[in-house]
Amino acid sequence: MTLIKSISGIRGTIGGQVGENLTPIDAVKFASAYGVWLKQQRQKDQYKVVVGRDARISGKMIQNLVMNTLIGLGIDVIDVGLSTTPTVEVAVPMERADGGIILTASHNPKQWNALKLLNAQGEFLDAVEGGKILDIAEGDTMNFADVDSLGKITKNKAYIDLHIIEVLDLDVVTVKAIEEERFKVVVDGVNSTGGIAIPLLLERLGVDVVKIHCEPNGHFPHNPEPLKEHLTDLSDAVKKHNADFGIVVDPDVDRLAFMDENGDMFGEEYTLVACADYVLSKTPGNTVSNMSSTRALRDVTEKHGGMYEASAVGEVNVVKLMKKNKVVIGGEGNGGIIYPEAHYGRDALVGVALFLSLLADKKMKVSELRKTYPSYYMGKKKIELTPDLDVDAILKGIEARYQNEELTTIDGVKIDFSDSWVHLRKSNTEPIIRIYTEARSQDEADALGNRFIKELEALAEA
Structure with a gap:
């Protein structure tokens, strides 16, 4: 079980220890940090945030915690209820809101949930904005509204239709x-x-x-x-x-x-x-x-x-x-x-x-x-990370080994061969290294992935 804090949002498994999982306290903490950041950024008298969720079992609990945290900061909430990520993204500018939060862990299994954070354009935050929220969450500068300045929750279930x-x-x-x-x-x-x-x-x-x-x-x-x-x-x-x-x-x-x-x-x-x-x-x-x-x-x-x-x-x-x-x-x-x-x-x-x-x-x-489309076949594999694994050093080893090939290193290491490629990167959302390959047949793509799994394992053991 784990809690992952990144620019992709705050993602974790439900239950367990505070700070190690997505517990109610963690949900309140990061919703508070987002609300404080939003107020610092927008600098206005009234604030509004759109909040929606997917149908996860934990969704209603997490949504109630998030919405009530925001109104505790003096921020009004538009509750769109069961919704989709793109629907909330569309709703933010329609509502002229200051931001949005979607409660979903995307493709992760049911024990996971997450807070996906949006700006006033209904788009995901960038690395700088996400970093500021993480800093606020770890600080002690969060001030909440007094009783006469609390926000309010307004339900609007029309947004899927809109x-x-x-x-x-x-x-x-x-x-x-x-x-x-x-x-x-x-x-x-x-x-x-x-x-x-x-x-x-x-x-x-x-x-x-x-x-x-x-x-x-x-x-x-x-x-x-x-x-x-x-x-x-x-x-x-x-x-x-x-x-x-x-x-x-x-x-x-x-x-x-x-x-x-x-x-x-x-x-x-x-x-x-x-x-x-x-x-x-x-x-x-x-x-x-x-x-x-x-x-x-x-x-x-x-x-x-x-x-x-x-x-x-x-x-x-x-x-x-x-x-x-x-x-x-x-x-x-x-x-x-x-x-x-x-x-x-x-x-x-x-x-x-x-x-x-x-x-x-x-x-x-x-x-x-x-x-009618070109035929390429992709392989998607992954290796679980362990705390003592120096992933950056391992990827540097791969980079050195293939320095004579066409390399791209803006995000992990991608090696372009003449008729195939492999991309190795740390996941933003799970504690794993992802290994993507593509070739002219599925067997070739899978074989390329298996080859690089062995190379990564050998470098990890060296």
């Missing part, structure tokens, strides 16, 4: 064309808020929806990370119902993966590739993804006459480079679509609407669509 309206109003989303195709789609909502939002969106697009695991009770029916090995129920349902394709999201609905009509994975990495292909065909321009994402996005971007660039891993890093390069679409290879015309955040609802628009435009089956 978010859907925003998606349907996007110029590139062809609502009538989608309706005419009369798609049939199976949705796996992993018993979280995707089971609310995605079917509502699909129904508004005239799609015949088959729902599995869409009861938002927080009891995840399988590992909530949307990977092939966790999705046998979805595969079976797609084939049983003769559906056009399947959709799965993670618990907070910022990651999106598709399954074709045969019950086979479209490929989580290819969610962004397909959506970018569609957007670039309508509005040519440049793209960005992170260093651990497939080369196929670069290929598709260049096909449409644009330029591709990779950022360090982390949504805030992707967004920063997207703004700098004025890209038309970007995101992360884990199924995270960031479409600036909507907002600067990973959004599965936007991704679903873009994918349906692409299918309506191409008029081909999902399996046929997949064959």
Whole structure:
């Protein structure tokens, strides 16, 4: 059990010791630090924060602690209740709020929860802002409001509907064309808020929806990370119902993966590739993804006459480079679509609407669509960290060993070979080293990952 404090938020397992897990005291401590930081930054008379959560079992408890901490600081709270990460991101500017907090641990199992922190634009905090909040949390400078200055909580459960309206109003989303195709789609909502939002969106697009695991009770029916090995129920349902394709999201609905009509994975990495292909065909321009994402996005971007660039891993890093390069679409290879015309955040609802628009435009089956893209295969492995392991020294050893190859070191170590690559980095959210590989076949990608596991282990033992 652990508590991880980073710019990605405050993430930990529920229960256990204060300071070592995400206990009620830790939730209050970091919500207080965020509120103090917000007041220091905004310097105004009244403050407002949007708070929402996924359907985790611990969500209601953590949300109540966070909201009451904020009103104790004199900050008003808009409680959007069960929601999605992109919905809260959309709600912050709609409410003209000063910030937002989402209670979710994304793809982590049910014992985890987290505070994801947003600025006034509804975007994740950068490293400097996150560092200031961590400093405040460890200090003793937090002053709370007196009884006449307490904030208030206002409930607003309309924001999923408002978010859907925003998606349907996007110029590139062809609502009538989608309706005419009369798609049939199976949705796996992993018993979280995707089971609310995605079917509502699909129904508004005239799609015949088959729902599995869409009861938002927080009891995840399988590992909530949307990977092939966790999705046998979805595969079976797609084939049983003769559906056009399947959709799965993670618990907070910022990651999106598709399954074709045969019950086979479209490929989580290819969610962004397909959506970018569609957007670039309508509005040519440049793209960005992170260093651990497939080369196929670069290929598709260049096909449409644009330029591709990779950022360090982390949504805030992707967004920063997207703004700098004025890209038309970007995101992360884990199924995270960031479409600036909507907002600067990973959004599965936007991704679903873009994918349906692409299918309506191409008029081909999902399996046929997949064959139109370059074939790369990715391996994702990890090594658990131990307290005595000097990870930085190990990565320096890898860097020295491969100094004659094409290296990128802005985020761990990435080695680009002629027909494959490997990226080694410390996770921001879990105590592990992630090992990403990509090659022209799955066997080659897996073999490359296994090779580097052995090399890392050898360096650790040296």
